[in-house]
Amino acid sequence: DTAVSQTPKYLVTQMGNDKSIKCEQNLGHDTMYWYKQDSKKFLKIMFSYNNKELIINETVPNRFSPKSPDKAHLNLHINSLELGDSAVYFCASSLGDEKLFFGSGTQLSVL
Amino acid sequence: RKEVEQDPGPFNVPEGATVAFNCTYSNSASQSFFWYRQDCRKEPKLLMSVYSSGNEDGRFTAQLNRASQYISLLIRDSKLSDSATYLCVVTRYNNNDMRFGAGTRLTVKP
Numbered sequence: 001d002t003a004v005s006q007t008p009k010y011l012v013t014q015m016g017n018d019k020s021i022k023c024e025q026n027l028g029h030d031t032m033y034w035y036k037q038d039s040k041k042f043l044k045i046m047f048s049y050n051n052k053e054l055i056i057n058e059t060v061p062n063r064f065s066p067k068s069p070d071k072a073h074l075n076l077h078i079n080s081l082e083l084g085d086s087a088v089y090f091c092a093s094s095l096g097d098e099k100l101f102f103g104s105g106t107q108l109s110v111l
Numbered sequence: 112r113k114e115v116e117q118d119p120g121p122f123n124v125p126e127g128a129t130v131a132f133n134c135t136y137s138n139s140a141s142q143s144f145f146w147y148r149q150d151c152r153k154e155p156k157l158l159m160s161v162y163s164s165g166n167e168d169g170r171f172t173a174q175l176n177r178a179s180q181y182i183s184l185l186i187r188d189s190k191l192s193d194s195a196t197y198l199c200v201v202t203r204y205n206n207n208d209m210r211f212g213a214g215t216r217l218t219v220k221p
Contacts, residue, residue: 042211043198
């Protein structure tokens with residue numbers, strides 16, 4: 001069973017479109033995250049939720065809106081996609097102690 | 112200054128070599144430290160935690176120097192399968208806020 005699963009794996013879309021990436025974890029973790037890895041491979045935290053409550057919100061454009069319907073899910077909705085949004089987006093979860101468990105990533109390409 | 116800094120490499124070493132990576136962090140209040148490994152086009156995975164007293168896991172040794180604010184990873188007897196990007200991770204204020212370095216690319220050659 002996949003511990004942290006995110007869909008879709010690949011997402012190709014036009015500028016200006018709105019898209020969502022879904023993430024689910026079956027580990028019973030309280031904390032979930034979204035990270036963005038750009039073309040230079042730098043992994044940067046975007047958001048963190050603990051028990052459905054937003055606890056970290058980095059300097060991310062308002063076009064990015066996370067939603068956590070329950071503690072096992074953290075979805076990412078992106079409005080008005082721009083070329084610079086092209087990256088790999090990783091969902092992760094943890095018990096808040098140490099180990100981050102990552103999903104396999106969503107490669108977003110904005111054309 | 113970046114919060115977590117690493118030499119991006121690449122480090123190209125022959126099999127059997129010993130290689131060391133360093134990572135510096137800027138926040139003296141940082142509590143926890145880790146090394147993650149990321150293979151090409153894959154997600155990062157925890158390699159090992161880094162403890163104040165230093166710790167070893169097989170061929171891998173991690174050390175922490177709080178006074179100088181750096182952590183290190185030593186890999187002995189490098190294997191081809193060690194080829195990957197090694198990411199230094201530091202928690203900012205609590206374990207819910209983990210910051211990654213840009214990674215050091217290692218290639219082990221036959």
